[in-house]
Amino acid sequence: MNILITGGSRGIGLAISRKLGAGGHRLLLSGRDEGHLESAAALLPKDALYLAADAGDLSSISQLVQYAKEQAFSPDVLILNAAAFYDASRSVIEPDVEELDRILRVNLLANVALVKAFLPAVKAGSYPRIFFIGSTAALRPDSSFYAISKAALSNYARGLREELKVSGVGVTLIHPGATFTERRVPGEGIAEDRFLASEDIAKLVETMLELSPQAVVEEISIRPMLGDTY
Numbered sequence: 001m002n003i004l005i006t007g008g009s010r011g012i013g014l015a016i017s018r019k020l021g022a023g024g025h026r027l028l029l030s031g032r033d034e035g036h037l038e039s040a041a042a043l044l045p046k047d048a049l050y051l052a053a054d055a056g057d058l059s060s061i062s063q064l065v066q067y068a069k070e071q072a073f074s075p076d077v078l079i080l081n082a083a084a085f086y087d088a089s090r091s092v093i094e095p096d097v098e099e100l101d102r103i104l105r106v107n108l109l110a111n112v113a114l115v116k117a118f119l120p121a122v123k124a125g126s127y128p129r130i131f132f133i134g135s136t137a138a139l140r141p142d143s144s145f146y147a148i149s150k151a152a153l154s155n156y157a158r159g160l161r162e163e164l165k166v167s168g169v170g171v172t173l174i175h176p177g178a179t180f181t182e183r184r185v186p187g188e189g190i191a192e193d194r195f196l197a198s199e200d201i202a203k204l205v206e207t208m209l210e211l212s213p214q215a216v217v218e219e220i221s222i223r224p225m226l227g228d229t230y
Helices: 011-022 034-041 059-070 097-123 145-167 198-208
Strands: 002-006 026-031 049-052 077-080 129-133 170-176 219-222
Touching: 002 011, 002 097, 011 026, 011 198, 026 034, 026 059, 034 049, 049 059, 059 097, 077 097, 097 129, 097 145, 129 145, 129 198, 145 170, 145 219, 170 198, 198 219
Parallel strands: 002 026, 002 077, 026 049, 077 129, 129 170, 170 219
Antiparallel strands: none
16 A cells, blocks of 8 residues: 655654554655654665655645656555644643634644545545554543644534545544653653553554455544553
8 A cells, every 4th residue: 555654754753654664664764854764764664755745735735746746646545644733831821822713723723635636536545544643642531732723623623533534544543642752762760661651552453454455543632551641
């Protein structure tokens, strides 16, 4: 399958890229940092493609679409993983409204735009699927703009699932809890076993791509055994 992975050069996205690349899928990765993408591509099969594209800049979506066309890459599957993270204040009162705009552009609007741009290709694909990487922050009281954005993404994914099921396009929403990535590492009083491994999410995605065409996992949450760390 041809699989587009946003935020595919680090963390959960990189783990998914490595797992699916090893499985023989052809990949197109996007991310903000060219250097991180080059490093990720070095770990993947030689036919892996990548393009530096900032999800916070909606004009970059058209650049990604054009690059895919130039490379004759028509995605069967979208894995929409790129995300903007917390404001340091961890508050919905203190940050300026511009901070909410920043997070919503990456965590919601970019995903809406990507689906709209690539949906015709996905519908025509051999195994049409769209995966959203959400967060357990959307499932609990959480005082952050990040949680607001992930809750909005969840509602969008559920609505998309309802609209696309008659077209045979499966939509899956994955809510990971705290995950061991470059951004979140053990320390500061949090033990390593309080984090998921990025590979846990990659294994879930790989398994769901092996289900029969008539099966779709609609929504799933995965947390460390002792629960969320915040």
